[in-house]
Amino acid sequence: MSEEIEGVLDAVGPRLRALRRLRGSTLAELAAKTGISESTLSRLESGRRRANLELLLPLAHAYDVPLDDLVGAPRTGDPRIHLQPIHRHGMTFIPLTRRPGGVHAYKMLIPSRAEPAEPTPQTHSGYEWLYVLNGRLRLVVGERDLILPPGEAAEFDTTLPHWLGSADGRAVELLILFGLQGERVHVRPRTP
Incomplete structure (x- = not known):
């Protein structure tokens, strides 16, 4: 073999x-x-x-x-990637990484709603970093209740009660990096 x-x-x-x-x-x-x-x-x-x-x-x-x-069979012929969305809690997660373990990347879509949803914080193991692409994200982490506009980022330990939703009922798009074992994103400043 x-x-x-x-x-x-x-x-x-x-x-x-x-x-x-x-x-x-x-x-x-x-x-x-x-x-x-x-x-x-x-x-x-x-x-x-x-x-x-x-x-x-x-x-x-x-x-x-x-x-x-x-x-994880090797791809043959067609070089296009066929992403399989995951639908959970009324939101869509599009996996951008395809390997097991380590940090996983997702594009998350929160659909528009007539009324903004009420927060229902959840916990799970891991660490999450997110970046808002479009829309206004309402992020509840522990006692903090934040509104993040496009271009803002946040990171938090997912063992803290947390919730993500639309701040104004409109659709929200964001990128998420998630480490199940608590891996964190390390952003280093540019050196001149």
Whole structure:
């Protein structure tokens, strides 16, 4: 087997674990959805078991992703990237990175609403950096309630209760860098 194929196969486990965590799912929930035992899923994610079609097809169906995306198969022919949006809490997240682990980049779209939504702060592990492209973002982090116009950025620990929404009911576009393990964005000043 070629080194390229070995590399693809070795990356399947970490990719599966990262996808499950990104979707906020437990092994038990995924096992119930796919009919694959928790122990088999755990062995797949840790790399102690090689993936096969019998295991990958139910996972691709459960995650609603193409099989190629699930295994990270090398692209052939068409160089275009086919981004798969994620819809969660009435918002759209477009993943801009395709590798498991580390910092992930997303374009987030908050749709317009007749009335601005009431904040419902949530917590989860990780660290987030965001940059407002268009619209006015209302950001609630802990006791702070901020309005960020286009061009402003913020970063915060996501273990603090936080909420993102439109400040005025209009659509908002932003870029997000998210590190599940608490990785932070390091911006360094330019040196002359």
